[in-house]
Amino acid sequence: MADVSLLPRTFYEREPSEVAPALLGKLLIRKLRKKILVGRIVEVEAYLGNADPAAHAYAGMTARNAVLFGPAGHAYVYFIYGMYYCLNFSCEPKGMAGCVLLRAIEPISGLEEMARLRRVPLKGAPGRLTGGPGKLCQALDITRSAINGVDVTQPDSPLQVADDGLDPREIVATPRIGIRKAADLPLRFLLKGHHCVSGR
DNA sequence: ACTCGGATTCTCT
DNA sequence: GAGAATCCGAGTA
Numbered sequence A: 001m002a003d004v005s006l007l008p009r010t011f012y013e014r015e016p017s018e019v020a021p022a023l024l025g026k027l028l029i030r031k032l033r034k035k036i037l038v039g040r041i042v043e044v045e046a047y048l049g050n051a052d053p054a055a056h057a058y059a060g061m062t063a064r065n066a067v068l069f070g071p072a073g074h075a076y077v078y079f080i081y082g083m084y085y086c087l088n089f090s091c092e093p094k095g096m097a098g099c100v101l102l103r104a105i106e107p108i109s110g111l112e113e114m115a116r117l118r119r120v121p122l123k124g125a126p127g128r129l130t131g132g133p134g135k136l137c138q139a140l141d142i143t144r145s146a147i148n149g150v151d152v153t154q155p156d157s158p159l160q161v162a163d164d165g166l167d168p169r170e171i172v173a174t175p176r177i178g179i180r181k182a183a184d185l186p187l188r189f190l191l192k193g194h195h196c197v198s199g200r
Numbered sequence B: 001a002c003t004c005g006g007a008t009t010c011t012c013t
Numbered sequence C: 001g002a003g004a005a006t007c008c009g010a011g012t013a
Helices: A016-023 A111-118 A133-139
Strands: A027-031 A036-047 A075-080 A084-090 A099-109 A159-163 A171-174 A188-191
Touching (some): A016 A036, A016 A099, A027 A099, A036 A133, A084 A133, A099 A111, A111 A133
Antiparallel strands (some): A027 A036, A036 A188, A075 A084, A084 A099, A171 A188
16 A cells, blocks of 8 residues: 555535545545554445535534534534444535535455454455444444544544545446435445445 | 334434 | 434344
């Protein structure tokens, strides 16, 4: 893994529908006390802020979604269904409060620690480890208290995104998963045929 | 292969 | 007090 560069803030200062597919193939890096966990982003969803009824920011700023109304390139972590967290990155344009939801990664490094955090056996399909928004947060120890509001463009941040030069082969767009409103928009992006995307 | 429901708690009305 | 950008196991087939 030579030539790995941190994604700059300008990367996030675009429309979510542009940032989302651009994140595919990038490396998600989680720094813990002693260990470093790495995964490759293989599935994301764009949320268009005040232009998108399915977005958390649609109804305006609250204590929960305040991060989305700040500068781009920050982590928005929310708690859902009583037991899971989901990870997003804030985007521009400013005031629009758009974001990108990370739905699945391919585990690259630190698989043992990920399996321990997930409480599943190490052997088995990698998609079982990080193939879903709730799963990847559990595998990388991402919680609202630890990660929400973190600037992912900083070298000393516990959560970062980097480019290692990989050019994704084929990207496909589909409707988003698990939402009631605006359920028809093709804002879910994934690496075609990848074995770590969410679902069965 | 598919459908169904339970777990569990934060957030906003 | 309702509903939620989920996951997993059980049941049926």
